[in-house]
Amino acid sequence: DVKVTQSSRYLVKRTGEKVFLECVQDMDHENMFWYRQDPGLGLRLIYFSYDVKMKEKGDIPEGYSVSREKKERFSLILESASTNQTSMYLCASVRGRDTEAFFGQGTRLTVV
Amino acid sequence: DQQVKQNSPSLSVQEGRISILNCDYTNSMFDYFLWYKKYPAEGPTFLISISSIKDKNEDGRFTVFLNKSAKHLSLHIVPSQPGDSAVYFCAATNTGTASKLTFGTGTRLQVTL
Numbered sequence: 001d002v003k004v005t006q007s008s009r010y011l012v013k014r015t016g017e018k019v020f021l022e023c024v025q026d027m028d029h030e031n032m033f034w035y036r037q038d039p040g041l042g043l044r045l046i047y048f049s050y051d052v053k054m055k056e057k058g059d060i061p062e063g064y065s066v067s068r069e070k071k072e073r074f075s076l077i078l079e080s081a082s083t084n085q086t087s088m089y090l091c092a093s094v095r096g097r098d099t100e101a102f103f104g105q106g107t108r109l110t111v112v
Numbered sequence: 113d114q115q116v117k118q119n120s121p122s123l124s125v126q127e128g129r130i131s132i133l134n135c136d137y138t139n140s141m142f143d144y145f146l147w148y149k150k151y152p153a154e155g156p157t158f159l160i161s162i163s164s165i166k167d168k169n170e171d172g173r174f175t176v177f178l179n180k181s182a183k184h185l186s187l188h189i190v191p192s193q194p195g196d197s198a199v200y201f202c203a204a205t206n207t208g209t210a211s212k213l214t215f216g217t218g219t220r221l222q223v224t225l
Contacts, residue, residue, distance in 0.1 A: 004155070031211040040121065042201060042217035043156070050211070090155055094211040099144050101203075101213055103155030 003027070006091050006104035013111050019078040021107050023091030031094040032074035033101065034058075034066065036087040043090065049074055081111045115139045116204050118216035125223055131189040133219050135202030138183065142204040146213065147176060147187050150199045159200075160187070192223045 007022035025032065031050055035043040035058075045058030047066040055066050063085060067075045074093075078085055088108050092101040117136045125131045135145075143164040148156035162169040162176045162185065169176050175188045189196055202216040 009153070033212075035215070040217060042116075042118075043203075043215035045212070045214075048212060092155075097207070097211065099146065099161065099205055099207060099211070099213070100158050101211075103148075103157070105155050106153065108153075 004091055004093050004102050004104040006089075006107050008107050009105065011107060011109045013078075013081050013109065015082060015111055017078075017081045017111075019081050019109065019111075021076040021078075021089055021091075021109070023074045023076070023104055024072055025074075025093040025102070026072065027093065027095065027102075028071065029093035029095045029102075030071070031096075032068065033092040033094070034064075034074065034076045035090045035092065036060070037090055037106075038087050046076065078109075081109075083111050085109065086111045113138075114217070115142075116202055116214050116216040118200075118202055118219050120219050121217070122220040122222070125192045125221065127194060127223055127225050128191045131187075131192045131196065131221055131223070133187040133189075133200050133202075133221065135185045135187075135216055136183060137185075137204050139204070139206075139214070140183070141206045141208075142214075144205050144207050145176070145178060145185050146203045146205075147174075148201045148203060148215075150201060150218070156201060189221075192221075194223050194225065197221055197223045 091104040146161040150156040203213040
């Protein structure tokens with residue numbers, strides 16, 4: 001089974017802190033994604049990556065950056081956390097040109 | 113600009129009855145559609161999908177119907193079970209660009225006893 005693991009289930013950070021969310025997948029998938037889920041807004045794509053050291057902006061990249069130094073790991077960085085970034089963050093991976101995404105368990109981030 | 117829309121935020125259905133979840137899309141480039149199920153505090157899990165070359169795909173209790181002319185798809189669950197209570201997300205993609213999914217806003221299904 002594909003496993004996508006996010007480093008934390010719950011995080012509480014202060015406004016202005018730099019926050020790192022880590023995601024690791026164990027199936028050698030080329031493609032990795034970061035989404036956030038908010039009530040009434042569904043899942044919105046923040047950033048994605050088709051290859052190591054490669055990244056592309058999704059629909060809501062403002063306030064975020066990403067890093068993909070190794071194929072199995074995709075990190076989401078909040079440069080200066082703000083309260084409107086309080087959300088559920090979901091990492092996903094997809095093999096090649098497949099369509100099925102495998103998700104991690106999610107990180108619920110609260111910024112106070 | 114919401115390219116994939118689920119207009120019903122919630123749905124309540126009795127156990128044993130049919131649940132019908134709807135999804136509309138606006139982007140005519142989408143050619144592959146998926147449904148994901150999400151329990152609280154867990155990541156979404158894949159449920160069923162359909163290619164635009166088909167109008168129906170069935171997997172056990174789950175059937176997805178696609179009406180391309182109306183840009184509409186629906187997920188039928190029959191019979192509904194209490195374990196089906198979850199949030200259901202519709203997603204769409206263009207297989208030419210591959211991988212990148214656009215999700216709807218979700219419908220919370222509650223199956224009552």
